[in-house]
Amino acid sequence: MVFVVLRWHMMLIKIFIRLSLLYLMRSQILVVVLAICIIVPAGAGIQSVAFTQHTDIIDQVTVSMMEGYIQALQDIGPRVTGTSGTEEAARYITAHFQSLGLTVREDPWEYRDYEDVNIEAILPGVNRSSNRVFVICAHYDTVQGSPGADDDGSGTAAVMAAAQVLSQFQFQHTIKFVTxxxxxxxxxGSHEYARVANETGVNIVGVLxxxxxxYTETEEGRTQIEIQETPESMWLTNVSIAFSQEYRESIDLQxxxxxxxxxxxxxxxxxxxxxxxxxxxYEFNDYYHSPEDVIENMDLDYCTRVTRLMVGTLAELAELATGDWTPPYLRMDTPAPGRLYFRGQELIPLPFGTTVVVGGLTVTVYAGDNDTGMDRVEFYVDGVLQATDDQDPYQFVWDQPSLFRRTLEAQAYDRAGNRASVTSRIWTFIF
Ligand SMILES: [Zn+2]
Known part of the structure; x- marks a missing residue:
């Protein structure tokens, strides 16, 4: 039911955008009236316009994506802890996370004769009142002599794919991608990571x-995935089971x-x-820890579907944020800085960026919002509201008597209530 309403609104918005374009091309008033009729009833649900079905997320995980990551890790060769193998793999994984615009941390650890780094990439949650963290993780090291395609190139590829896909969306809670x-x-490495997280009070709510x-061998193995749990983490498995049932077509796993x-x-x-x-x-890979743990001995389609399940579970846990979280774009066009205006006319540029307004002036700002659209622009002089405009071009006729230096401020609001502001210091001689 919810989906029907959202689709309906989405359709209305699309129609509205088309009609707006027509209007911009100087069409008739009828179009404007129609647009108003459409946007007003749609306005109530406008926050949900960007609603994304989870299939849009998980179907982005593809066989060729998984193959690319696993092949690259296999090509690096054995990645034995503390050797150039893990060093090269760490560089590869870090570069991948960075290319997605994520904050990346190479976190060194030491234990007896061993030292190496964990790699953590962070997708911060948009809900500022939440400190919840969800982790998806795998190990990127291998035993000696094994290219480690399945153990654990497959898991590392799942973490990299999760980062690639989920970083395009916004979530209420923070997601950490860790290898x-x-x-x-x-x-x-994980022992050190969990120890520090516990000591410093990181609120890790769930780990996948x-x-x-x-790897699969039989038809049965291709349609089963094992999830190991504790009594405390059974609720996480429940989320995965529900998700696998809801998105059976993309996942096809029990x-x-x-x-x-x-x-x-x-x-x-x-x-x-x-x-x-x-x-x-579900079926154990007997090539593991051997030179034959290579991509040719894997089932990439299975690997892809398991990754989809993990990515979907994560999206469900971290809660997709469907709202508009970004403020509108805002720019003050008139008065421009460093100009002299006389009775509304721009006369000459002035030195030192000084702006002087003599006589009245029509203040004009440019404002726009790509998500929910613009609601209004408010104009303030020295912090006192002067006018509100909800129509583009956003303007305010400044003709109240005013002397000396004033602070002119415009505040733009989108329909989700996000605000942008721009201010300008102006010498005024308005009588
Ligand atoms: Zn392993």
Whole structure:
């Protein structure tokens, strides 16, 4: 039902935009009347115009995307903790996160004879009153002699794909994309990460770990995914199960629950009291830890569907933010800085950026908003509201007597209530 209403509004908005374009091309008044009729009833639900179905998100995870990441990791070769292999892989993963505009942190850790870095990329939540964090993670190191396509190129690729796809959207809560090293030596990198998160009070609400998610043998294996959980993290599995059922067409997987074993990085989080689940292929890959753990021995379609499930679960947990979170664009056109105006006419440029207005002036600003559209512009002189304009061009006739220096301010509001402001200091001689 909700979907029907949203689609209807979306359609109205599309029609409105088309009609507006017509209007701009100097069409008839009828068009304006029609536009008003459409925009007024649609206005109530306007926050939901940008509503995105989760299929728009998860279907962006494709076989060729997964293949690209896994092949690149395999080509680096064995990525043994503390060697040039992990160093090169870390550079590759970091560059990927950076190219998406995410904040990236290479987080060094040390344990006995080992040292290396974890890599963390952050997609901050838009809800400023939330400190909730959701983590998707995998390990990028391998054992000696194995190119580690499935163990754990597959999980690392899932984290990279999640970042690639989810960074195009906004969420209420923060998502962290994390890859660890030192896993093969005993979950070293993740242990350090979870320890510090616990010590510093990071509010990690849920963790999804992927380690070996790209191998199948039989028809049964192709349609099953194992999720390991603890009593505390069962609720995360519930979200995944519900999601897999709702988006069966894209995912085509049945979730098989198991209790968590200490064989991968989820266990570090569990040890420090966080809720974590572990995504694990249903049929075990016997090529693992060998030179034959290569992409040719994987099922990339399966890997893609498991990744879709993880990405969808994450989108569900972090709550897609469908509103308009960005303020409108705003620019003061008249008066321009460093000009002398006489009875509304721009006369000459003045030095030092000084702006002088003699006689009255029609103040004009340019304002626009791509998300929910413009609501109004308010004009202030020395903090006192003078006029409100809700029609483009946004103007205010400044003809009240005024002497000496004033602060002229325009505030633009979009329909979601986001505000932009621009101010100008002006010498006035208005009688
Ligand atoms: Zn592994």
């Amino acid at each position: 660890f090293s030192g896993e093969e030596q005993g979950l070293l 770990n992927a380690d070996m998610i790209g 979730v098989v629950r198991d209790s968590a074993h200490p064989y991968s990085d989820h266990y570090s989080f569990i040890r420090y009291g966080f809720n974590a689940t572990f995504f694990f292929e």
